[in-house]
Amino acid sequence: MADKTFTLNDGNTIPALGLGTWQSAPGEVKAAVSYALQNGYKLVDGAYCYGNEDEVGQGIKEALDAGIKREDIFVVSKVWNTYNTRVELGLDKSLKALGLDYVDLFLVHWPLLMNPEGNDDKFPKLPDGSRDIIHSHNHVDTWKLMEKLVATGKVKSIGVSNYSKRYLEQLLPEATIIPAVNQIENHPSLPQQEIVDLCKEKGIHIMAYSPLGSTGGPLLQAAPVVKIAEKHGVSPSTVLLSYHIARGSTVVAKSVTPARIKANLQVIDLDAEDQKALRDYSDALTKEGKLQRYVYPPFGIDFGFPDKS
Numbered sequence: 001m002a003d004k005t006f007t008l009n010d011g012n013t014i015p016a017l018g019l020g021t022w023q024s025a026p027g028e029v030k031a032a033v034s035y036a037l038q039n040g041y042k043l044v045d046g047a048y049c050y051g052n053e054d055e056v057g058q059g060i061k062e063a064l065d066a067g068i069k070r071e072d073i074f075v076v077s078k079v080w081n082t083y084n085t086r087v088e089l090g091l092d093k094s095l096k097a098l099g100l101d102y103v104d105l106f107l108v109h110w111p112l113l114m115n116p117e118g119n120d121d122k123f124p125k126l127p128d129g130s131r132d133i134i135h136s137h138n139h140v141d142t143w144k145l146m147e148k149l150v151a152t153g154k155v156k157s158i159g160v161s162n163y164s165k166r167y168l169e170q171l172l173p174e175a176t177i178i179p180a181v182n183q184i185e186n187h188p189s190l191p192q193q194e195i196v197d198l199c200k201e202k203g204i205h206i207m208a209y210s211p212l213g214s215t216g217g218p219l220l221q222a223a224p225v226v227k228i229a230e231k232h233g234v235s236p237s238t239v240l241l242s243y244h245i246a247r248g249s250t251v252v253a254k255s256v257t258p259a260r261i262k263a264n265l266q267v268i269d270l271d272a273e274d275q276k277a278l279r280d281y282s283d284a285l286t287k288e289g290k291l292q293r294y295v296y297p298p299f300g301i302d303f304g305f306p307d308k309s
Contacts, residue, residue, distance in 0.1 A: 009204065016250050030058040030059040043076065048093060051122075056097075060099070077105075084113045167303065182204050187210060206249040208244045208251045242270050
């Protein structure tokens with residue numbers, strides 16, 4: 001299962017499981033990336049905004065020096081909101097930090113523009129402390145710039161991140177290249193089924209982040225997750241990671257601990273009964289209005305998520 005891949009709509013393949021680097025503490029990312037790549041991982045997910053792509057690059061270099069081939073590593077980066085009118089510059093900054101000539105997948109991190117000429121490179125703010133957003137910007141214009149990157153050879157595939165059904169429906173009629181991927185927060189307490197279904201219909205692959213719910217893994221104690229884990233003799237985290245692969249999605253698991261990094265590779269095949277139990281759990285939360293989104297930055301914008309609480 002750890003070697004499983006999915007084929008994207010552009011013909012490129014993407015691993016089913018990857019290492020996440022968001023919120024990994026400085027000084028820990030290099031070792032985590034290096035260890036993961038030398039112990040079975042094929043995908044590393046990062047972003048300019050995370051502020052650690054230099055360490056990610058150092059970890060990749062260490063793995064390459066140890067004999068891992070570049071073509072066997074699937075590197076993901078994302079253009080940040082302050083670069084959504086300058087996507088090639090954003091890409092170039094990430095490539096320089098990573099020490100790479102290309103990334104395998106480049107995503108639009110969020111469908112908005114923060115002031116490129118604001119008072120901070122990543123998080124410009126207005127005098128009242130709110131985010132400095134350029135509300136007149138159309139995210140479709142960012143996608144048009146993304147499409148031009150394909151011909152440069154600096155990216156293999158392009159996609160989006162944090163796109164709701166509404167934003168996808170605005171983008172797709174205008175797109176010359178259909179996004180290969182939509183990376184979204186996804187777990188049994190936030191199935192985002194309307195987005196998953198639309199992406200499946202349009203051939204857009206789902207990448208799931210925050211698969212355990214959030215810091216501390218609140219879903220690890222969910223009754224159906226615990227029951228399935230006991231049934232198979234595995235950890236609840238294994239069940240939650242396996243859930244996404246059973247849904248046909250790639251999942252990104254963040255850790256800097258070697259034992260946990262290795263344990264996260266032990267995904268299993270969930271049988272039909274397991275998958276139904278997790279679907280029923282999600283359906284019940286949906287009906288009760290108890291879906292839980294853990295990642296919703298304070299941009300002050302309605303992104304069209306029906307469960308933005």
